[in-house]
Amino acid sequence: MTFNRRLFLASLTATLAAPMVKAQTRPRVIIIGGGAGGATAARYLAKDSKGALDVVLVEPSQTYYTCFFSNLYLGGFRSFESLGHSYDKLAAAYGINIVHDLATGVDRAAKTVTLASGNTLPYDKLVLSPGIDFIDGSVAGWSLAAQDAMPHAYKGGTQQPLQAQIAAMRPGGTFAMVAPPNPYRCPPGPYERASMVATYLQANNPTAKILILDPKDKFSKQALFEEGWNKHYPGMITRIGPDMGGSAIEVRPDTMEVVVDGEAEKVDVCNVIPAQRAGDIASIAGVTENNWAPVHADSMLSRLDENIYVLGDATNQGDMPKSGFSANSQAKVAANHIRGALTGSPVFPAKYANTCWSLIAADDGVKVGASYAPTPEKIASVDTFISQTGEDAALRKATYNESLGWYTGITTDMFG
Amino acid sequence: MGRGAYLLGTLAAALSTGAAAQTLGDPAYGEYLSGECTTCHLAAGTSNGIPAITHWPAADFVAALQGYKSKTRPNPIMQMIAGRLSDDEIAALAAYYESIEN
Incomplete structure (x- = not known):
């Protein structure tokens, strides 16, 4: 008292x-x-x-x-x-x-x-x-002042301009994404985004290309995404990792160019997700x-x-x-x-959990999750699971439906 | 009800976290634990991709969670969540969800 x-x-x-x-x-x-x-x-x-x-x-x-x-x-x-x-x-x-x-x-x-x-x-x-x-200067040539030309679309409510740019792409154009270094919000997010842009382009602009410029050696759910990209969007998505220059990207918003390993390439949309x-x-x-x-x-x-x-x-x-x-x-x-x-x-004792669902294509949902407990140093992972490659369509659809239920659940938990 | 095991588990949790443990026989504990459920399972009990669990008979609730805990029921998320619930925590949740008012 x-x-x-x-x-x-x-x-x-x-x-x-x-x-x-x-x-x-x-x-x-x-x-x-x-x-x-x-x-x-x-x-x-x-x-x-x-x-x-x-x-x-x-x-x-x-x-x-x-x-x-x-x-x-x-x-x-x-x-x-x-x-x-x-x-x-x-x-x-x-x-x-x-x-x-x-x-x-x-x-x-x-x-x-x-x-x-x-x-x-x-x-x-x-x-x-x-x-x-965002960390200023983390992508050479990009700043918040350039976000109209090259949107990040990585905060809630900011995706409409990016969608409009994708919809306005010329036939066979290139959508480029500069992926962020760790740690960042929503580890599978950039790769789910590439998947969803691919879904849209396949239906509306099927000769278009997606170029992911990535400073990371590996990424969340990588095997699941890469399997899905080969299956659903063969030849559409190319990822350039750090070994091929993905970690030292320069962008030129005025001319809509990305510079990879010293070579400038003109792109039609450039989604820069900074550090x-x-x-x-x-x-x-x-x-x-x-x-x-x-x-x-x-x-x-x-x-x-x-x-x-x-x-x-x-x-x-x-x-x-x-x-x-x-x-x-x-x-x-x-x-x-x-x-x-x-x-x-x-x-009461602290307990934590997380699950991240991602959609690779229509009805092709995957998930990764873990439970966590506190230690004196950190919140530590206790147990983990991840969807497997090669899962059947019924399970992937059930996983997607589960994500829809989660969306309703968490937003109700947030807003009543 | 295995109060001894419950107390031991609670004590162990308290010792490992430094949190003040006042959980024994406290119905608020079931409600606190349910916070892990309501991220996905709507408290209002409607089903949309994820089953409703509100107002289940306690015995059915316990049977389901024990099935996930022993991995005889499928779903990796529920196996993970149930896997670290003690029998008494499962009982507390079952009692809470059977009696929840909406």
Whole structure:
């Protein structure tokens, strides 16, 4: 109880320091970022604390578009609208205060968050779930200023311009993708994207080519993707790995050229997926080291601030891939831990899991997954599985259908 | 119900994670564990590519999870998830899903 009283006093102090916000009587948790980590954390904090916590979710977007399944939009298997989700139910049914604003600052000493509007909000616990931003200069010749010509399309809601460029390709043109170095969001994502672009081109522009320029020796589900590409899209997809110059790519957005091993090649679409780092607010808050936010494996608590938790892609936690499934799993552990700290509710042992489904072609779904447990050093893989090459069509269709069920499940888990 | 084994398992988990263990006989533990299920299985109990598990009779729920745990039922995800659930955790989940209100 002493702990709770101390926290209560801390929250009072914070409130007094920020007189524009009305006095609060409940401990306040601010969550920055309304995606798979943040929306899940907000919902579980509100649902399970039954009104004991003041839960504030800061997210600029009115409608959240999932990055997961956005490749299926490029392949023509989903509408763009089907990826969009409203925060209305989190506000109406769970009493979460949704603040549609951009967090621009964190004062860790005063325990306040500053918003782009100028407002300052005090917190007792802060959850950062900002996803990724890109490392400047990681692909020579590319910057955010060039993203209209060469889109990344690697954040939720940004895939429509890329789709329009693919649809406008000349017959027999080339779609190039610059794949990112590890670690990055959604390890199979670039290769599922190549598969979905191939599906689209095969139906609409069957002599077109896909060129993947890859700085990595190997990639997630490689045997499954390569088997599928040979089976469904023979001769369409070429991947140039680091041994052939894939790790030192230059792009020229003005002339739509990619330079591989000193040779410039004209392409029709160029999807540049740069190297990645934790979303801006994590470094602004000062909880990152070497681009990512280190966290304790049993709680997702920052290793650099005892009142800040970090979730999902932005973290350096160990063996879990950067995925929406991982962020959702981590959010539940963090929510349980935060409630324990603020309300004295039981704190249960952390357990984590992840599964990443990918679609290679219509009804040809594959998956990889693992369970994880905390150790003092990291979140460590316990058990893993992966789809096998040569599986029959019925199993692949069932795996795809399973992924559809998961999409409904996780988005319901996030948004109510 | 193997309370001894449950306690030992809980203690071991607590010792390995440093988390405060207050799980014994706590129905909130079943609800916490169910967070691993609701990523895919809709709490509302509708089925869409992934079976509904809400309001299953507890005995059927236990039989299914034990089948995955022993790998006599197929599906690698469920074999992995069930594979690290103790018998008491399976029982807690079964009781929770049988009684869940929506």
